[in-house]
Amino acid sequence: MTDRSSRMDEELARALVEVESRERRRMAEVLHDDLLQLLAAARLALATTDGQDRASNLLESAIRRGRQICRGMEPTPLVGGLDETLPRVLDAVYESHRVQTRLNLLASPRLSPIVHDILLSCAAELLVNVARHAEGSEARLTVEATNHWVTMRIDDDGPGFDLSRVQPGAHRLGGMGFPALERRIRALSGGLDWWNRQPKGASVMVCLPREA
Ligand SMILES: Nc1ncnc2c1ncn2[C@@H]1O[C@H](COP(=O)(O)OP(=O)(O)OP(=O)(O)O)[C@@H](O)[C@H]1O
Ligand SMILES: [Mg+2]
Structure with missing residues (x-):
């Protein structure tokens, strides 16, 4: 040879x-x-x-x-813009986990198919987290966009992240969900952030380039 x-x-x-x-x-x-x-x-x-x-x-x-x-x-494949696909994801999560979500779509930007898919899977995963870790809380999902970026934020009114168990900013939260999300988001050069709000509630923000 x-x-x-x-x-x-x-x-x-x-x-x-x-x-x-x-x-x-x-x-x-x-x-x-x-x-x-x-x-x-x-x-x-x-x-x-x-x-x-x-x-x-x-x-x-x-x-x-x-x-x-x-x-x-x-x-x-879910066809259509975020204004069509996100409500379907919210319906599916409601069916499976009974999470009520208020959708605040401040933009419905054109996205590359992979960014669109990842945004939808982030929405599903994070809303399931609201069902599991902020039981009974309503979720609010907000989407905004600039020329190059799309951000999705999910807020709930549950007890928030247990900061005695996790390091803020380190994203080491113990489950498989966050690391899997992070891997997908990082692969597209995006970012994931989470924090607690006062007096209560957890917030998670996903930021992705629109055209990755
Ligand atoms: N909305 C939330 N409110 C409060 N704590 C949360 C919320 N979302 C996640 N967490 C905390 O972060 C941890 C990690 O979340 P992650 O999604 O990685 O794992 P999980 O939901 O516990 O399990 P799974 O691997 O099935 O997703 C959770 O175990 C929980 O303690
Ligand atoms: Mg989870």
Whole structure:
């Protein structure tokens, strides 16, 4: 084998490993973001006295999602601008987790498809966090844009982040959700920030370049 062809083989092998590990990460994220959240919500519903129907619907959704994942399908692409897609995400999160969200769309900027997708998955993940960690609180989701950036902020009126357990600004919050969001946001050179408000409530802000 010539030097040149063995170098090409090496490059190819490295590229394949990279694709494979990216795909594994993506699958882990899909499992975490979709399937496990649905199953966790079903377990929560089962623990309530009148949660049987809700648990059964959630399990149906989990089975459907599991089948899609097994077939290696991408999630159905959501078509339209944020003004069309975000309300659908909010409806879906309401269905699965009963979080009421007030949407304040100060802009509906044109975004590249990947930024659009990531913004929607951030919205879903952060609203599920409101359901889990700020139970009973309404969420407010605000979207703003400049020529180059889009920001999405989610506020709730729950107890806020437990600052005795976490380092402000370090984003080490203990779960898998924040690190997964951060990875996706960082890959697009965006930013994620979170803080507590006075007298109470948690806020999370995601900032992404519109055209990444
Ligand atoms: N809206 C919120 N209000 C208060 N605390 C929150 C809120 N969102 C997140 N947290 C805190 O940050 C931690 C990390 O959140 P993260 O989403 O990474 O993990 P998780 O929700 O606990 O689990 P999962 O891996 O299933 O997402 C949570 O465990 C919780 O303590
Ligand atoms: Mg979470």
